[in-house]
Amino acid sequence: MKISKKAAAVTPSATMEITAKAKAMKKEGVSVIAFTAGEPDFNTPQYIDAAAKEAIDKGYTKYTHVAGIKELKRAIVEKFARRNGLNYNEEQIVVSTGAKSSLYHAVYAVIDDGDEVVVPAPYWVTYTEQIKMAGGVCKIVNTTEKSGYKLVKEQFEEAITPKTKCVIINSPCNPTGAVYTKKELKDIADVCEKYGLIAISDEIYEDLVFDGNTHVSLASVSDYMKKNTIVIGGVSKSYAMTGWRIGYLAAPTEVAKAISGVQSHTTSNACTISQYAALAALTGEGGEEFIRNMSNEFDERRKFIVQKLSEIDGLRFPYPVGAFYVFVDVSAFYGKKLGDKSINDSLSFANALLSEGVAVVPGVAFGFDNFIRLSYTITKEEIEEGVKRIKNFVEKLN
Numbered sequence: 345m346k347i348s349k350k351a352a353a354v355t356p357s358a359t360m361e362i363t364a365k366a367k368a369m370k371k372e373g374v375s376v377i378a379f380t381a382g383e384p385d386f387n388t389p390q391y392i393d394a395a396a397k398e399a400i401d402k403g404y405t406k407y408t409h410v411a412g413i414k415e416l417k418r419a420i421v422e423k424f425a426r427r428n429g430l431n432y433n434e435e436q437i438v439v440s441t442g443a444k445s446s447l448y449h450a451v452y453a454v455i456d457d458g459d460e461v462v463v464p465a466p467y468w469v470t471y472t473e474q475i476k477m478a479g480g481v482c483k484i485v486n487t488t489e490k491s492g493y494k495l496v497k498e499q500f501e502e503a504i505t506p507k508t509k510c511v512i513i514n515s516p517c518n519p520t521g522a523v524y525t526k527k528e529l530k531d532i533a534d535v536c537e538k539y540g541l542i543a544i545s546d547e548i549y550e551d552l553v554f555d556g557n558t559h560v561s562l563a564s565v566s567d568y569m570k571k572n573t574i575v576i577g578g579v580s581k582s583y584a585m586t587g588w589r590i591g592y593l594a595a596p597t598e599v600a601k602a603i604s605g606v607q608s609h610t611t612s613n614a615c616t617i618s619q620y621a622a623l624a625a626l627t628g629e630g631g632e633e634f635i636r637n638m639s640n641e642f643d644e645r646r647k648f649i650v651q652k653l654s655e656i657d658g659l660r661f662p663y664p665v666g667a668f669y670v671f672v673d674v675s676a677f678y679g680k681k682l683g684d685k686s687i688n689d690s691l692s693f694a695n696a697l698l699s700e701g702v703a704v705v706p707g708v709a710f711g712f713d714n715f716i717r718l719s720y721t722i723t724k725e726e727i728e729e730g731v732k733r734i735k736n737f738v739e740k741l742n
């Protein structure tokens with residue numbers, strides 16, 4: 345059977361490939377420390393599990409409105425007001441099968457064939473593929489160490505052409521852990537307003553921000569942005585609910601309606617039981633405490649991994665202040681060899697490192713081939729052992 349040109353143009357996720365290899369090695373009894381997971385290693389809090397069980401017992405197992413149950417949309421409206429200082433109404437909220445799904449429906453709803461979307465690199469691997477799938481053209485902007493790998497005004501303006509429609513901002517950022525300040529977001533907002541652009545703001549890691557930084561929503565920095573931003577969020581990372589598949593977005597009413605229309609032909613409503621679980625997550629009493637505890641634990645591990653990695657000569661990385669990743673420049677080792685294996689890009693580095701019992705995601709998946717991404721959602725002991733193996737590995741290279 346012939347694959348469509350559209351499907352053939354999609355690059356399969358490098359994250360999945362390395363993760364699968366690491367899993368296969370583990371199955372064979374090989375010791376592998378996996379820094380690859382994009383999810384918290386915490387269990388979903390019990391009060392959320394209980395709400396899902398109750399939903400089943402009450403028979404809440406049928407279709408719901410495409411954009412989600414009213415109570416959950418209300419809870420999301422309240423979250424935006426409480427947490428982000430943003431006032432929406434329920435018609436502006438669309439609940440989906442995960443933030444990834446929200447993103448795709450958003451892109452599909454606003455991008456026409458040939459429209460350009462500015463994507464600051466390094467970027468989360470899915471943005472570029474979804475833009476291509478929706479017929480858009482990615483305008484990749486390589487951010488720099490100087491700006492902390494954040495998009496700055498000058499670079500943004502340079503990337504704009506008459507075809508530019510949209511920019512994607514991800515703060516806190518996967519993979520760098522960068523968090524945009526209000527001032528930096530205002531700069532982005534000014535450029536959007538000057539050129540009449542819209543924004544998609546992926547804020548899925550909003551609850552994981554460290555060192556006294558605060559998360560600011562792009563939609564909250566000006567009236568123009570409120571009217572021209574689609575904010576993406578979800579419960580996956582904040583409440584350790586990755587498998588429940590609940591994301592959401594907030595958008596101007598007409599856009600939310602269009603997105604809901606698109607979603608009505610893809611997934612329909614998100615899983616009904618999961619919607620009740622997400623409702624409990626956002627409104628239950630234990631929520632804030634759970635987030636605080638998880639965030640404190642990640643903060644400790646972040647400081648620990650940063651300390652350990654900084655003891656290895658040749659590694660450089662932007663100091664992460666959000667999400668749960670460290671994005672490490674390993675290009676100092678390109679041109680070296682492990683036995684007869686040459687290392688000259690992030691994939692060969694990651695593959696060679698895997699043979700030494702450490703799984704990481706090659707930076708090429710994020711558009712930055714000089715880097716690897718390490719997720720610190722594993723125990724401190726595992727972090728310690730994994731970084732020790734990385735140190736031994738780079739010292740072996742010649």
Ligand SMILES: Cc1ncc(COP(=O)(O)O)c(C=O)c1O
Nearest residue numbers: 382442443444468518578580591
């Ligand atoms: C930046 C970013 N956005 C969105 C998502 C998707 O979240 P969800 O699991 O809710 O689809 C992820 C998951 O890894 C992510 O890292």
